[in-house]
Every structure is written in C-alpha cells, then in structure tokens.
Amino acid sequence: MDRQPGLSVRLKLTLSYAGFVMLAGVVLLAAVGFFYLNLPDNAIYTTGNFMINRSVLVRAFAPFMAIVLACLLVFGLLGGWILAGRMLAPLARITDGTRMVANGSFSHRIRLSGRGDEFRELADAFDAMLARLETHVAEQQxxxxxxxxxxxxxxxxxxxxxxxxxxxxxxxxxxxxxxxxxxxxxxxxxxxxxxxxxxxxxRSFTREHVDLSLIAEEATETLLPLAEKRGITIETSGYLTPTNGSHALLLQVTTNLVHNAIVHNLPEQGTVWVTTSVHPKTVLLIVENTGEELPPQLISTLVEPFRRGTGRIRTDHRGVGLGLAIVKSITQAHDGTLTLAPRAAGGLRVTVQLPVAPSRTGT
Known part of the structure; x- marks a missing residue:
C-alpha cells in the first residue's frame, strides 16, 4: 500500500515527551508567578542586604521564566529523542526481521533478550509465527x-x-x-x-450436526467386503457421538482410517477395532488394528503426504499416499487433533478428537 510520508514514531514520541515537559514547566512557573502576582503591591521584601517590592520581583522573574522554559525545551527534545530511540530499538529489530521475511528468509528469528514486555511479547509471537510459516512452506514445497x-x-x-x-x-x-x-x-x-x-x-464446507458413531458404522459397512476378502475382522463399539462438521469429510476421515487399518494388517486373522466415545468437551474416534510393530520414527512421518507404511502385504488397494494426510487436514479443519501411536502388540492406534456438540435427542 502506497502511503504519504509522515513523521517517524521516534520524532512523534520526542515531540510528545518535550511537550509534556514544557507543559509541566509552564504549570510550575505559572504557579510561582501566581504566587508573586498575589503579593501586596506596597509590600517591601528583604533579600540579603536588598529591599525590593512586588513589581521588582515580577520584572526579575519574567526573564528567568523564559530561560527555564528554553532549557526545558532543549532538555525535553534531547531526552525525548534518546529515550524514544532506546524504547523503539526492539521495534526496529522486528521491522528488519519483517523485511527479511518479505524477501523470503523464513529462517530468520528476532530473539529479543531481556524480561518480558509488550515488544518482547510481539517478537516472541512473530518468531513463533515464522517457525510455523517455515514449517508450512517446507511442507508445501x-x-x-x-x-x-x-x-x-x-x-x-x-x-x-x-x-x-x-x-x-x-x-x-x-x-x-x-x-x-x-x-x-x-x-x-x-x-x-x-x-x-x-x-x-x-475449510470450504458447511458445518452440520452429525453423529460420529453413525458415520463410523457407515464406513465399516462400506469396507466390510474388503475386510472379508482379506480375512480381517472388524469390531465396532460406541454410543451417540455428536459433533459439528461436514458429514462427507468426516466420512472420508473414517473411511481412510478403516481402509488403512485393513490394508496395513496381518496376512490373515487380523482385527480392526473402531470405537467412538463422548466426553464433556470432546468426542473420540479410535481406530486400531493388528499388524507388525512400528517404530516411533516411522509413525511420526505417516501423516505426511505420499508417505506409505512399509507393512502393506498386498499391492491392490494401495491408495495414493494421501490417506492420513487427508485425515489430518480434515481433522484440523474441524478444530480437532489427530494422534498416532503404536500398539504394544503390533499395529497402530489412531485417535481423532473433535469438539463435542450438544445432542439433539430431545428435539
């Protein structure tokens, strides 16, 4: 956005500081002047070996007031300029960091030292944003x-x-x-x-009231022929699990998870468990399967696009490598979280946690 040039923030702070100092000086000198102006006209005051009246004091005070105000102005401008520069130094570092990011340097960090204040909170938030942005850009690349x-x-x-x-x-x-x-x-x-x-x-979808347990049943019924073909048993359990979201996308989540659990299973006599549950603030969809033991370093990469596990036992229904990436994206779009963990006996446990919605059983 093109803007007309204006005064810098440092200059504005300097003028504000100097103006405040001048105002305080004027008020102070005005109070002293008011005191002298209210003295009796014919009173004689002794100062050392001199005797003077009120008019002499007023004439002597006027140039002194001008000198004091001039000194206050210089002091206010100089002190305000120095103080404003010190106060705005962190902002200058943040501005330089923003310019570097605008030029494509996402690895730059401000890292302001010292105790917490508004500028350091802004710098820490900026560094956190850069970290997320750098990760996002790397993922997109x-x-x-x-x-x-x-x-x-x-x-x-x-x-x-x-x-x-x-x-x-x-x-x-x-x-x-x-x-x-x-x-x-x-x-x-x-x-x-x-x-x-x-x-x-x-997030270009319409949210509606859905029951995650019914979606899980729909997904398992659709994939039951594939499971039977592979000799896999699917066990489902759960109660009314209300949440808000897209029925089609949440069905995609459940279908992908159950499909992966079937494909990444034992060659025979494998099992898939699909469980839904409701809690005070969240609902859970848990899909577990039997299979080979998975190292933690492999599990942490399964949600990346085009990552495929090494335990597929057949080449059909292999997918395109976006199953768990889609699950993660849809879950985050529904303000939920996705957790992957290995089962002690082998296989994988995937947990989808979504915000709970008020049940409509009474309507």
Missing part, C-alpha cells in the same frame, strides 16, 4: 514436489503404453486397454484426493 512426481508417473506409464501400441499395431489391445484403465483410475483417484485435501485446507 515437499507436497508440490511429491505431487508432481506422483502425477508424472501415471502420465509416463500411459505414454509408454501408447508408444508400444503405436510401434506394434498388431499387438493385442485387450491387455493394453486394461493397463491404461488401471493407470487412468489411479490418476483419477490421486486427483480426487488432492481436491479433497485442498477443500479441507480451505
């Missing part, structure tokens, strides 16, 4: 790079298949069509996942 790689793969495979068909017109097209269909389906799934992720990040 990795996301853009991974997205480009993931989108390039099906396009490259499609191009290769088309080149093979072009170079060998007599080749059976049935196998080619099936492979192209599989690659195209994967590209569509990836695009739809990116759209869901973008929608959740922008």
């Amino acid at each position: 990795r996301f853009a790079a991974n997205t480009s790689h993931e989108l390039r793969t099906p396009l490259a495979v499609t191009q290769t298949l088309l080149d093979v068909a072009h170079n060998d017109p007599n080749r059976d097209t049935g196998e080619l069509v099936e492979r192209l269909r599989a690659v195209n389906t994967r590209a569509i799934d990836l695009t739809e996942a990116l759209l869901v992720l973008s929608r959740a990040d922008q």
